[in-house]
Structures are given as structure tokens and as C-alpha cells.
Amino acid sequence: MQVNSEWKPTIVAFCCNWCSYAGADLSGTNRLSYPANVRIIRIPCSCRLNPMFILRAFQRGADGVILCGCHPGDCRYTTGNYYARRRMTLLFSMLDYLGIERARTRVEWVSAAEGAKFAATMNDFVQTVTALGENRRLEDLRCKA
Amino acid sequence: MKQIAKTELDTLFAAITAEQKLYIPADDSAGQAQFTLWRPGLALSGRLNTARSAKDLFFPQVENLVGFRMHAGAIERVETREEPEDFVIFGVRACDCRSFSILDRVFLSEPVDTFYQMRRAHATVVTLACTRPEETCFCAAMGVDAADPAGDVTCWLEDGTLLWRANTEKGEALTEKLPMLRPCPADAADAQQARTRALMQKLPLAKLDLSAFGAGKTRALFDRPEWASLSEACLGCGTCTFVCPTCQCYDVEEFRDGSSVRRFRCWDSCMYSDFTKMSAGQPRPTQRERFRQRFLHKLVYFPENNDGVFGCVGCGRCLAKCPIHMNIVKVIKTLGVTHA
């Protein structure tokens, strides 16, 4: 694993439009900082996240993928995040089963009012992935050239 | 004719490896034989044949052709071709060796496929005669002599001894570099050959009648109603085509990552729904047409364009591997019966 002082992981954060995406905004307006290597992709609901998106992110160079959605019970569409919770639980367990580092994937529930939690979550996740180093087990070598 | 004790095979393989790469059939983790790069300690498989065919070494499933990259506002061509190193492929059975000559007709005729041509030029083929054919073997019906395979070198394993006969200049050149091979009588393999040939005649499919097939039979076979029942259970998977030593169809695909393009070719299967799909649509809309394409290609269209040579070598892989056990032998037997 190649970890040097300059290397910064690429993090993809899938954020629900109605909560964590606004939470990210709030953390900005509150002048809270989170690492610039977090790339946010807005999705209409956490349950829009197709498992394929996660694998695809890893393929295209992500070192960590995080999904942020509304707290259980607070889904804009009432139940979307409950489905997402089951799906991600099973998917992450499967990735672990295949020996792909489990800590590279995470789900956090962050509301629109939790700007501070958003920043803290991202800081913590980036730290975790930095410690793991580059994604090697789910990379596409053709994207590395 | 030369010989070496079977117990000294490692010495022989090590000597070959000193000069070039060597692939031998070895058991994989699932217990099936596969052509594997030899390394000290790798044992020759005891199985009759490899699960994947030997064509993989000349016509790999995926092969990069060329790449493009955006650079300073212009498109730059990226060379992805790698010059293959010399290699030896050991333990090729007679059927697979015959498949090379079939693939040669496709890839080495104009326009020559230079990727395939380079691999063929760099390879020395060492064949191994069969002694214990399977019930699924029907190479004899395709005119292959399992007891005397072609290749640059032909080998026989007999009573703990490997017999070695160079057939070509390439074979002679390889033999010269292997001093551990000791001379032996030229008729050393004769007894085994006689036994194997007798055995081949006893196989259930030895007398497969191919008279209804070959060049010029398209009209007689194309609209036969039996195609419907033959293909009705077909899953449309690519197993038969991908384990087949003579299937040669490929597709050219591109991998794009936003700033560059990699163009590669990969095996395609006529069993797939998008095979030869064009802007105007799919010329073979149902599995019945796709299925018919596969078998008529091997049994009629190929011989028509290639001096009557069938595009099948009788290796029996499709018989063993088809998930629903539909295969070329059943097609031959069903359509071989002419209408009353």
C-alpha cells in the first residue's frame, strides 16, 4: 500500500437532496471545513442509490464511498431510507465477504440542520480512508493509467 | 524419436522455461485442467483435456487493439500492442491442434490478423497423444487421429516414459536445446497408437454420420422444422462458444474513462441476443435463428468457404459443458435423418 504524505484519497459522497445535501450547504455557510477531496453527488433520496453506483465510483478511482440520507423516520418520501438501510447493510456485508475493505463504505444519516455533523462525518471518513490507503481491491486498472 | 522418463518431466520443463515461457495443462483450484504458465512444482494434469481450449493462447478472450487519448486539444493515438515472447504450449491434444489449422484459415487469410499471426509465429506447439478418450469424444468422425496429433512436436506418454518426435523446423530447434531427451526406436509409440485407435473405434460417437452436412447443404438444412425443437431449451448463454476451440467470432468494444479510449476486442457469441446487431436491428431475432447460425456455421458455411473442412474438431467440450445438454452431436443426429 502506497501511502505518502501527499496522497489524498478520493471520496465520493452520495447525498440526499432533502437532508445531507442541504447539510453540506449549512456546514459551508457556518464556515465549517471538510476536506476538499470529498466529491458530493446529489441524489433525490438515499434509496436512489443503486449498488452499481458504489462499485462504479470505486472503478473510476474512488477510495471511499459514503451515503448520507435522512434520519430513519424523516424521509421526504416517508420510507425511502428504510429500504436504503437494508440494501446497504447487505451490500456492505457482501463487500466484506469478498475481502474488500469494509471501512471504505459507510452510511450516515445527516439532516439538513446538521451542518456540523456533516463536516465531522466527512472529516472522520476521510481520515479512515487515508489510513487504509489507495483502493486496490476494487479498482479498474484501465482507469489508473 | 526421443524419450525421457516421466519422473524427469520437471527437468524437461525447467529447461524449456530457461529459454521461453511454457504452458502446460495443470489442475486449477476447482480440479479442472487449464493451460497454466509452468513454474517449478507445477504438475501435468492427468485429465484428458483442458476445460478451456488451447485457442486461448493464440486468440485470447480479451485483447487490446489500440488506444486514444486527448492531449493538448488533439487526439493522440496510443499503441497498446505488445510483441509476444516466444512460448511453448505443451500437452495440446489432437483435436485442439487441429483447431489451430481451422483458426489459421480464418485469421491468416487476407486480411491477415496480425495479432493472431504474431502469437502463432512465436509459439511452438507440443502435442500429446490421447490414450483414454472420453465418451464425449468424436474427433475420429472429424478426421482427427488422436493417436498421432500434429504440431511442431508430438509426444506420447507410455509406461512412465514420454516419447518425443519433432515434426517441424521449430520442433527440431526446440529439441536441440533439450539434451535430456535421449534417442529411442522410431516405432516406440506404435503399440500405444494401435491401442488408442482401436479404442477410438469403440467410442459411442465414433461412427457419427456427417454425410448430410458440408458445402452446399444450406438449402437442404436451413428451413428444417427440427431447428425449433432443437433450440427450444437453449438458454442463449455463451458456454458452448467460449469453450469451443474453433469459435472465432469477436466484437470490438471500447472502454472510455472520460479522457481516453481503449479499443479492445473480446470474444462474442452467436448465441447472444446482440450478436451482429446493427442499426437496422437484429438479423436473428430469436434463439432459433441464433442456434441455427452456430451449427450451420460449423457444419455448412465453414466447409463451403474452406475446402470442405468442418468447423468442428470433435473435442466434446460442448457436450460436457452445455447447461441443458444440447450440442452439435444432437444436431447432427437429428438433422442427419433425412425427410421421408
Add this chain to the structure above:
Amino acid sequence: MQGVKEKAIELLRSKSVDRVVGWKAGEFFYDLTPAVFTSVPEVEQSFVWSVFCAANLSKYLIAESRRGGKVAAFLKPCDTYSFVQLVKEHRILRENVHVVGVQCAGMCDMETIRSHGLSAVTSVAEQDGALRVETLYGARTLDRKDALGEKCRTCKSKKLAVYDELLGEQGCDEDNGRFLEVARIEAMTPEERFAFWRGELSRCIRCNACRNVCPACSCETCVFDNPDSGLRNKAAADAFEENLFHIIRAFHVASRCTDCGECTRVCPQHIPLHLLNRKFIKDINGLYGPYQAGADFDTKPPLMDFTLHDPEPSQAAVRGGGV
């Protein structure tokens, strides 16, 4: 079992059905092909019921049940779960199918028999619970269980989920340790698990046999075949794509997969694909309560359902892959 072929003849002769889906004799004693029979002479001539009827006929009923008229199908206990699941998903028209349940003692698998070093097998006969295997090079006796395919060695149930009539006795759920291998892999270190799965999945030749045989894979066009999906890959051009295909496929059938074992049976490269599906089943059982896909017509598959207090994804991690 006696009576399967006779039942097919009876159903056609009495005109209670128009077609029968069964198994057709091949070149050898073992290479049976799923087939549709429309007449009594056809059945008499080539219908076979033997220890080599491993193929799950349920998926063929998607098309057959829509072809007009009534179709009879012979389903083994494991096949009935796929059937129910497909009816549940509105893929099979239940009213057009007459299900003849057939009790089963486990099906033999030619690749398994060959894996015991037997080649050129000319016949297999049952003799007092053992199998007499004749080959061109001599005969050998195999224990019946050593000749069973993987799906039958770890049979989950002899209980038929549905039938209109039954040949043989209704059976019970079985415990043949089908999750032991999953647990063994879970107990490995992540490095070992990664190495194990790379070793297995790297053999994949993307022939799609696992997908095409799978009763749960019944999409009209698979995302991996759709040129507009951006995911089509005819061959795994990179190790990533080997993982991608099998993870996504297993995920897509998760909670709908009945563990019929066809994927592993048909894999020409002998990849233990059932271990991916069983991992999902084991997780679902542990996290959301025991669930057997296709056991009934009413319950929702766990991935199409939820409770307010499901475990969080992070908790599954704490378990270290095990549940």
C-alpha cells in the same frame, strides 16, 4: 421414481393439458435436455425421468405459460420454490400451469462423477443406495451422495412449496449444513477472503450461463446486455468487471433467490456461485428473520420490505461479515 412418465402420458391422453414440460433423452444416459412434449408418442419415445433430471424447469414456464392452453410441468421440491417466486413476480401465469410435484432423492451430476477421476462413463445404475459406474476403462462403485451435485448435497428442503398433484410423499425441510461453507469463508481474514474470491472469480469466462439459467434473472433485457446502460461488458476485460458482474447479479437476486443452485451447477468453470447467494440468504435470515424465497405466495421479499428498527449498516460491519 415410477410413474412420472406414465403421468405425462395420462395428462396428454386425457387432454387435461396441451403440453408437458419435462426432460428429453439425449445421446447418453445423462445428457437430458428440458423439452416440451405435445403428444403421447413423443413422450413414449423420449421422455425421461432419472437421477439426471437436475435442470430446474421453472424458468421455461415464463414463456410456456403465455403460449396459450394449459401446460403441465414436473417440478422437484427445489424447483417449486422458483416457480412460486416467479408466480409472485407475475412472470408465470399460474392458472395456465398444472404443477406435478415430484419428490426427489437428490440428483446426480456428471461433472461431480467425473471429478472422482472417472472418465468415459458409459452407464450409472443405482444398486442398494450406491451407484455402479461403468466406464470404458472399468467399473467403480460410488456412494450415492458422492455423485450428487452441489445443490443436492446441501438440499434445503424436500417440502414442495406448491403442487396440483403429487407423485411421492410430501417432504420436510432438511438441514444439510448449506451455510457451513459461507461461515468458513466468513471466518477467514479479509486478505484470505479476497484471495479466495479472486481465485474463484478470475476463472469466470462471462458465458452468462449462471445468469441465463437463473429463474430469478428474468429481466427482459439484462443491464449487462443493454448497450445503453453503459455497463455492457461481453468479456471481463478487467478484474474489476469480474467482481462487478457477480456482485451485482447476486445483489439483484438477493431476497428473491430460492437457493436452487442452478448457477453453480451450470458454471463451466466450476465457480461456487451459490456461495454468493447463500451469503445474502444467511445475512437476511440473521438480520431480518428467517426467510425462504418462494415458500409462499404472500410474504414480501426482505429487500422489498423494512421495519422501523432494522440494524444499521455499520452494525453488519461490527459482525465482521458474520451474522
